[in-house]
Amino acid sequence: MVSVAALLAGTGAASAQGFPLAIEDPLAYFRQSAISGGVTGSGPASMLSPLGPNGPNFLNQAWWWGRVEGQDVREFAIFRPDMVVTQPASNHMRAEFNYTAGSPLHITMDFIVQRGNDGAGVPGASITLRQGLTVQNTGSTPITLSLFNFNNVQVNGTASNDLAIQTAATQMTFIDGEIPGFRYVYTAPGASAVQVGSNIRTLLTNSTVNNLVTGVAESGPDNLEVAAQYTLTIAPGQSQTLLVFGSIVPAPGAAALLTLGGLLVARRRRR
């Protein structure tokens, strides 16, 4: 068995190599900022906008945490300061690293931005951010992990005033109470739990073991966060991939481009 603490051991002093990095597209923009604070820190800030780098930021953070069952007494941010960050395609950001001591693993994180209804996210989505985590057990003994995807949602670019409802077994939908033109739909297929609240990340950064409970613990209006938990055992030589979707979706009945224009006008007026 291997400890995530050992696996992810970093001093925390260095920023991840390759970050910050952005996926840029006229209508879809995703960015991961430099990571500070080490594996016990709060991970990188993110940005997801349907209107480029100057548009509203719907997603203040998208990242993964993990814990080895039976070993770790808390969760740790999944990264190493020396992880390799690449851009396999113009809409695709990848971060990966090997763990070679003890029971070795290969970990790959993929963030892929797709426009339109790609069939993998939510119908009608104007942008879907696919958040993938692949863990390959390259060692000789099975390993059981709890893995957590975390999103700090800020619908229409405002952190406050978000409302959340559970819309499927592992799906949560967020709207902004002030500017309801777009929703953010978080879907975590196969997750054992998906939890919404205003302080979810603390569960991942505090010093104790935590497990999520499905539901909207705090529905808002507030600065809401969401996380999904997966617990899985990976046999030697095998790998498993987790895939979570975050979709920006026009409100029902709203024409996407008209709503985008209206959103811009609304934002200008509020300045």
Ligand SMILES: [Ca+2]
């Ligand atoms: Ca908001």
Ligand SMILES: [Ca+2]
């Ligand atoms: Ca914890």
Ligand SMILES: [Ca+2]
């Ligand atoms: Ca939030």
